[in-house]
Amino acid sequence: MECLTVFTYHFRHSLSSTFYSEHRCCLVMSHTNATTITEFLLMGFPGLKPWYHGPVAALFFIVYLAIVSGNGLILVFVASERNLQKPAYLLFCNLAQSDIVFATATLPKAIARYWAEDKIVSFNACFLQMFIVHSMGSFNSFVLMIMALDRYVAICNPLRYHTLIKNSSILTLCCIAWLISTSLMIFIVMQAYSLSYCNSNKIFQCYCDHYRLTSIACDNNWRVQVTALGGAMAVLLCPLAFIIFSYISIIIAVMKIANLEGRYKTFSTCSPQLFIICLYYVPRCFNYLANNLGLTFGADTQIVLILFYSLFPPMVNPLIYCFRTKEIKKTLSRKFQIIKIRTAT
Known part of the structure; x- marks a missing residue:
């Protein structure tokens, strides 16, 4: 669950909200002036100078394409190679789908934030x-657990x-895994959605995450954050x-395998997934x-x-599949040889 692991450190700072309102209305400067938050501003890196906006947008664009x-x-x-339609590669495909969805949900808006200075995201879209x-x-966390199960059975109980x-x-x-993840998140998001938002509409992150969004709520949000944690x-x-x-x-x-080469060969089947x-x-x-050890980072460092x-694992995972998995390397080399023969003729 992205970014929620920072809750433990920040939780003690998030209990100071004392204003209450209905329908996301809040009192501003006086009890007679009320405003309603209908959109949020994605501020990104708070310390980033304007002349770096273009390079950051270009970097996000390259990462998204990758x-x-x-x-x-x-x-x-x-999907096109029947010899690769095996359990391990089906797991890779599920992980790839999740990575594409995550990148598509976050990076285009981050690119627009720095390329076109478009900070605005609607309330519901956030x-x-x-x-x-x-x-x-x-x-992704559940898929990695299933990957470990696959290798555990393959090595510790190969006959079955x-x-x-x-x-x-x-x-x-x-x-x-899809059902548990989406059901849990529906519950957590609906809790956050039910809060009143009026303290601020600025989110200091490149996308909407739970902690930063609930931190700007007017309500006493400790129950929501404890549930999310x-x-x-x-x-x-x-x-x-x-x-x-x-x-x-x-x-x-x-380690019970007597042959050193056998040990290496057996453990090498785990190396892509372990990485x-x-x-x-x-x-x-x-x-x-x-x-938790009290090592504090600046806001920009935390966001980085x-x-x-x-973003780094989704970007390098395909390289791991290609260069660390023998079956994919063999299939790729065979395809390249076919292409060379066709071009030569």
């Missing part, structure tokens, strides 16, 4: 974006792998606990631990860190 083209290529590639952002983050891990079972687990911890830590357990079991099983898991969890855990662990 995410959509790379993950889209994976989807097309797996909550829709928040729902998509956190739903995709939650779903083809019985337990089938395309149908993987698709069922992914559907359950609990959901975030469940979505992140429960899959992470299973992932750690599964890879400890995998390492123990690999993806590290990209997803390590920066988040670092951010969580740093906040969040954007890094939100």
Whole structure:
């Protein structure tokens, strides 16, 4: 769940809202002047100078193209190659779909913010974006857990792998992951939507996220943030606990292999998924631990860190699939050879 892991650090700062209103109306300067928030302003990096807006927009545009083209290529590639339509690659495809949806929900608006100075996002659109952002983050966490399950069964119980891990079972687990993620986020977003917003309409982030949006609510929002924090911890830590357990079991099983080459070959089948898991969890855990250990960052640094662990994994995942997975490398090399033969003739 993107960005919700920063709640623990910020929570003690978010209990000072003392103004109440109905229908998102608030008192401004006096009890007779009321305004209604119908839109929010995405401020992005608060310390960024105007002459850097163009380069930042260009960088976001390049990242967006890389995410959509790379993950889209994976989807097309797996769909067109029957020999790749296996459980592990179906998981890759689900992860690619989630990455494309996340990037499309966030980056075009961030690009418009810095390219056209378009900061405005409507009230309902902001909550829709928040729902998509956190739903995709939650779903990714569950997919990584299913990836760990796939490798756990393949290495620790190989004789039952083809019985337990089938395309149908993987698709069922992914559907359950989609259902849990979206259902949880509907509940959390509706809680946030029910708050009154009047203190400010400025969101210091490149997209609408739960903490920054509920922090500017007029209501006493501690129940909403505690609920969101609990959901975030469940979505992140429960899959992470299973992932750690599964890879400890995998390492123990690999170490029992007498042949050193056999150990390397067996563990190498886990390396693409393990690298993806590290990209997803390590920066988040670092951010969580740093906040709880009192290591404070500036607003711009905090936003950069969040954007890094939100956008960097979707951008490099397709490269991991291509260069760290033997079957995809073989299929790609075969296709290139066919292309060379056709061009030569």
